[in-house]
Amino acid sequence: MTRYPVHVEAHRDEQLSRWLWLVKWLLLIPHVVILAFLWLGLIVATLVAYLAVLFTGRYPAGLRAYNLGVLRWSWRVGYYGYYALGTDRYPPFTLAEVPDYPARLAVEESAPPPRWLPLVAWLFAIPHGLLLGALAGAGTHHYDDTSVTARPVSFVSLVLLVVVVSLLFTGRYPQGLYDLLVGIARWNFRVAAYLTLLTTVYPPFRLDQGEHEPGEAADPAG
Numbered sequence: 001m002t003r004y005p006v007h008v009e010a011h012r013d014e015q016l017s018r019w020l021w022l023v024k025w026l027l028l029i030p031h032v033v034i035l036a037f038l039w040l041g042l043i044v045a046t047l048v049a050y051l052a053v054l055f056t057g058r059y060p061a062g063l064r065a066y067n068l069g070v071l072r073w074s075w076r077v078g079y080y081g082y083y084a085l086g087t088d089r090y091p092p093f094t095l096a097e098v099p100d101y102p103a104r105l106a107v108e109e110s111a112p113p114p115r116w117l118p119l120v121a122w123l124f125a126i127p128h129g130l131l132l133g134a135l136a137g138a139g140t141h142h143y144d145d146t147s148v149t150a151r152p153v154s155f156v157s158l159v160l161l162v163v164v165v166s167l168l169f170t171g172r173y174p175q176g177l178y179d180l181l182v183g184i185a186r187w188n189f190r191v192a193a194y195l196t197l198l199t200t201v202y203p204p205f206r207l208d209q210g211e212h213e214p215g216e217a218a219d220p221a222g
Contacts, residue, residue: 003213005108005201006193008186010079010211012086012178013102018171020088021164024081031077031091035070038095042070046196050118057115059197067196069095071189072105079103082160084181085173105189107198114200121195128191128203135184156184183209 045063052060076091078084079102087102097104136156153161163177190203208214 002204004190004204004208005110005199006190006203007104007106007108007213008075008182008189009104009106009213010084010086010182011102012173012211013088016085016167016171016173017088018167021082021085021167024085027090028077028081031073031093034093035074035077038070038073042067042196049197053113053197054115054118058112064198066095068105068107068198071192071196071198072097075105075185075189076101076103078185083185084178085160085163085167086178086182107193110200113197117197117200121197124202125191125195128187128205131205132184132188132191136188156181179209179211180207182211183207186213 045066049059049063049067052058052063073091073093073095075083076098079086080089080091084103089102091103092098092101097106134155136154159177159181163173163181166172166174184207186208187203187206193199194201194203
Protein backbone atom coordinates (compact mmCIF):
# COMPACT_ATOMS: atom_id res chain seq x y z
CA MET A 1 0.00 0.00 0.00
CA THR A 2 1.43 3.40 -1.01
CA ARG A 3 2.23 5.64 1.93
CA TYR A 4 0.60 9.05 1.68
CA PRO A 5 2.98 12.03 2.09
CA VAL A 6 0.89 13.57 4.89
CA HIS A 7 1.75 11.67 8.07
CA VAL A 8 -0.82 11.84 10.86
CA GLU A 9 0.56 9.94 13.84
CA ALA A 10 -0.65 9.31 17.37
CA HIS A 11 0.27 7.45 20.53
CA ARG A 12 -2.49 6.80 23.04
CA ASP A 13 -1.85 7.19 26.76
CA GLU A 14 -1.60 3.84 28.51
CA GLN A 15 -3.94 5.10 31.22
CA LEU A 16 -6.64 7.68 30.53
CA SER A 17 -8.67 9.51 33.13
CA ARG A 18 -12.21 8.25 33.59
CA TRP A 19 -13.66 11.72 34.04
CA LEU A 20 -11.34 14.33 32.47
CA TRP A 21 -13.30 14.21 29.19
CA LEU A 22 -16.17 15.89 31.08
CA VAL A 23 -14.20 19.14 31.41
CA LYS A 24 -11.87 19.07 28.41
CA TRP A 25 -14.26 21.34 26.51
CA LEU A 26 -13.66 23.97 29.21
CA LEU A 27 -9.91 23.46 29.31
CA LEU A 28 -9.73 23.80 25.53
CA ILE A 29 -11.47 27.18 25.31
CA PRO A 30 -8.16 29.13 25.03
CA HIS A 31 -7.04 26.85 22.20
CA VAL A 32 -10.39 27.11 20.42
CA VAL A 33 -10.31 30.91 20.53
CA ILE A 34 -6.74 31.07 19.23
CA LEU A 35 -7.39 28.43 16.56
CA ALA A 36 -10.40 30.37 15.31
CA PHE A 37 -8.07 33.26 14.44
CA LEU A 38 -5.35 30.94 13.18
CA TRP A 39 -7.80 29.27 10.79
CA LEU A 40 -8.90 32.66 9.49
CA GLY A 41 -5.23 33.29 8.84
CA LEU A 42 -4.93 29.89 7.17
CA ILE A 43 -7.75 30.75 4.78
CA VAL A 44 -6.08 34.04 3.85
CA ALA A 45 -2.65 32.41 3.59
CA THR A 46 -4.05 29.67 1.36
CA LEU A 47 -5.71 32.16 -0.97
CA VAL A 48 -2.44 34.08 -1.23
CA ALA A 49 -0.59 30.80 -1.84
CA TYR A 50 -3.09 29.89 -4.56
CA LEU A 51 -2.36 33.17 -6.34
CA ALA A 52 1.39 32.76 -5.87
CA VAL A 53 1.33 29.25 -7.33
CA LEU A 54 -0.96 30.32 -10.16
CA PHE A 55 1.20 33.24 -11.26
CA THR A 56 4.71 32.28 -10.17
CA GLY A 57 4.64 28.51 -9.77
CA ARG A 58 6.03 28.85 -6.22
CA TYR A 59 4.50 28.26 -2.80
CA PRO A 60 5.99 30.88 -0.43
CA ALA A 61 7.91 29.08 2.31
CA GLY A 62 6.52 31.27 5.08
CA LEU A 63 2.92 30.55 4.08
CA ARG A 64 3.64 26.85 3.83
CA ALA A 65 5.20 26.79 7.30
CA TYR A 66 2.24 28.71 8.75
CA ASN A 67 -0.39 26.42 7.21
CA LEU A 68 1.46 23.31 8.32
CA GLY A 69 1.75 24.74 11.81
CA VAL A 70 -1.99 25.40 12.03
CA LEU A 71 -2.74 21.81 11.01
CA ARG A 72 -0.26 20.49 13.59
CA TRP A 73 -1.79 22.61 16.34
CA SER A 74 -5.30 21.55 15.31
CA TRP A 75 -4.39 17.86 15.40
CA ARG A 76 -2.85 18.13 18.87
CA VAL A 77 -5.94 19.92 20.18
CA GLY A 78 -8.29 17.48 18.45
CA TYR A 79 -6.41 14.46 19.75
CA TYR A 80 -6.54 15.76 23.32
CA GLY A 81 -10.15 16.79 22.78
CA TYR A 82 -13.08 15.34 20.98
CA TYR A 83 -11.47 14.08 17.77
CA ALA A 84 -10.06 11.08 19.60
CA LEU A 85 -9.64 11.69 23.38
CA GLY A 86 -6.36 9.85 22.99
CA THR A 87 -4.29 11.71 25.58
CA ASP A 88 -4.70 13.61 28.83
CA ARG A 89 -1.54 15.63 28.21
CA TYR A 90 -2.56 19.25 27.62
CA PRO A 91 -1.55 20.46 24.14
CA PRO A 92 1.13 23.16 23.86
CA PHE A 93 0.43 26.59 22.38
CA THR A 94 2.72 26.45 19.37
CA LEU A 95 2.75 26.13 15.59
CA ALA A 96 6.01 24.22 15.76
CA GLU A 97 6.42 20.48 15.74
CA VAL A 98 6.54 18.98 19.25
CA PRO A 99 8.31 15.63 18.77
CA ASP A 100 7.40 14.19 22.16
CA TYR A 101 3.69 15.08 22.05
CA PRO A 102 1.42 12.05 21.50
CA ALA A 103 -0.13 13.53 18.33
CA ARG A 104 2.11 14.55 15.43
CA LEU A 105 1.60 15.71 11.86
CA ALA A 106 4.23 16.05 9.15
CA VAL A 107 4.26 16.55 5.39
CA GLU A 108 6.99 15.26 3.10
CA GLU A 109 8.75 17.83 0.97
CA SER A 110 7.66 17.70 -2.65
CA ALA A 111 8.05 19.54 -5.94
CA PRO A 112 6.23 22.88 -6.28
CA PRO A 113 2.52 22.49 -7.11
CA PRO A 114 1.57 22.72 -10.77
CA ARG A 115 0.23 26.16 -11.66
CA TRP A 116 -3.21 24.83 -12.58
CA LEU A 117 -3.82 23.05 -9.27
CA PRO A 118 -5.25 26.07 -7.38
CA LEU A 119 -8.01 26.26 -9.99
CA VAL A 120 -9.30 22.74 -9.35
CA ALA A 121 -8.06 21.52 -5.95
CA TRP A 122 -11.25 22.66 -4.23
CA LEU A 123 -13.32 20.91 -6.90
CA PHE A 124 -11.40 17.66 -6.62
CA ALA A 125 -11.88 17.73 -2.83
CA ILE A 126 -15.70 17.84 -3.01
CA PRO A 127 -16.18 14.02 -3.01
CA HIS A 128 -14.01 13.79 0.11
CA GLY A 129 -15.98 16.58 1.73
CA LEU A 130 -19.26 14.80 1.12
CA LEU A 131 -18.01 11.53 2.59
CA LEU A 132 -16.39 13.15 5.60
CA GLY A 133 -19.46 15.30 6.13
CA ALA A 134 -21.59 12.18 6.23
CA LEU A 135 -19.35 10.78 8.97
CA ALA A 136 -18.95 13.91 11.07
CA GLY A 137 -22.07 15.95 10.43
CA ALA A 138 -25.56 15.91 11.88
CA GLY A 139 -28.48 17.01 9.78
CA THR A 140 -32.07 16.68 8.64
CA HIS A 141 -33.59 14.87 5.68
CA HIS A 142 -36.67 16.22 3.89
CA TYR A 143 -38.78 13.53 2.24
CA ASP A 144 -41.69 15.76 1.23
CA ASP A 145 -43.33 19.01 2.28
CA THR A 146 -44.60 17.59 5.56
CA SER A 147 -42.16 14.83 6.50
CA VAL A 148 -38.78 15.59 8.02
CA THR A 149 -36.38 13.08 9.57
CA ALA A 150 -33.80 14.56 11.92
CA ARG A 151 -30.39 13.10 12.68
CA PRO A 152 -29.33 15.17 15.71
CA VAL A 153 -25.90 13.58 16.19
CA SER A 154 -23.22 12.41 13.80
CA PHE A 155 -21.67 8.99 13.45
CA VAL A 156 -18.47 10.30 15.02
CA SER A 157 -20.46 11.69 17.97
CA LEU A 158 -22.07 8.29 18.52
CA VAL A 159 -18.67 6.60 18.53
CA LEU A 160 -17.37 9.15 21.03
CA LEU A 161 -20.41 8.56 23.21
CA VAL A 162 -19.59 4.86 23.41
CA VAL A 163 -15.96 5.74 24.19
CA VAL A 164 -16.74 8.11 27.07
CA VAL A 165 -19.28 5.71 28.60
CA SER A 166 -16.66 2.95 28.46
CA LEU A 167 -14.03 5.22 30.03
CA LEU A 168 -16.39 6.37 32.76
CA PHE A 169 -17.59 2.95 33.86
CA THR A 170 -14.72 0.62 32.98
CA GLY A 171 -11.64 2.83 32.57
CA ARG A 172 -11.06 1.20 29.18
CA TYR A 173 -10.91 2.70 25.69
CA PRO A 174 -12.09 0.14 23.07
CA GLN A 175 -9.19 -0.32 20.66
CA GLY A 176 -11.36 -0.67 17.57
CA LEU A 177 -13.17 2.61 18.25
CA TYR A 178 -9.89 4.40 18.90
CA ASP A 179 -8.44 3.17 15.62
CA LEU A 180 -11.60 4.28 13.80
CA LEU A 181 -11.53 7.82 15.25
CA VAL A 182 -7.85 8.25 14.42
CA GLY A 183 -8.55 7.00 10.89
CA ILE A 184 -11.32 9.54 10.36
CA ALA A 185 -9.09 12.33 11.70
CA ARG A 186 -6.25 11.19 9.43
CA TRP A 187 -8.55 11.36 6.41
CA ASN A 188 -9.66 14.88 7.41
CA PHE A 189 -6.12 16.18 7.73
CA ARG A 190 -5.02 14.62 4.45
CA VAL A 191 -7.79 16.50 2.66
CA ALA A 192 -6.96 19.71 4.52
CA ALA A 193 -3.30 19.39 3.51
CA TYR A 194 -4.30 18.84 -0.11
CA LEU A 195 -6.64 21.85 -0.11
CA THR A 196 -3.90 24.05 1.33
CA LEU A 197 -1.50 22.70 -1.33
CA LEU A 198 0.91 21.31 1.27
CA THR A 199 0.87 18.21 -0.90
CA THR A 200 -0.06 17.76 -4.54
CA VAL A 201 -0.86 14.06 -4.13
CA TYR A 202 -4.60 13.46 -4.28
CA PRO A 203 -5.89 11.94 -1.01
CA PRO A 204 -6.91 8.28 -1.20
CA PHE A 205 -10.49 7.24 -0.52
CA ARG A 206 -9.62 4.99 2.37
CA LEU A 207 -9.81 4.92 6.13
CA ASP A 208 -6.30 4.16 7.34
CA GLN A 209 -7.06 3.30 10.93
CA GLY A 210 -4.71 3.06 13.88
CA GLU A 211 -1.89 5.12 15.30
CA HIS A 212 0.62 4.67 12.50
CA GLU A 213 0.52 5.26 8.78
CA PRO A 214 0.23 2.15 6.58
CA GLY A 215 3.60 0.56 5.94
CA GLU A 216 5.26 2.23 8.91
CA ALA A 217 6.57 0.20 11.79
CA ALA A 218 5.46 1.18 15.26
CA ASP A 219 7.91 3.32 17.21
CA PRO A 220 8.92 1.35 20.29
CA ALA A 221 9.57 4.58 22.15
CA GLY A 222 6.14 5.95 21.29
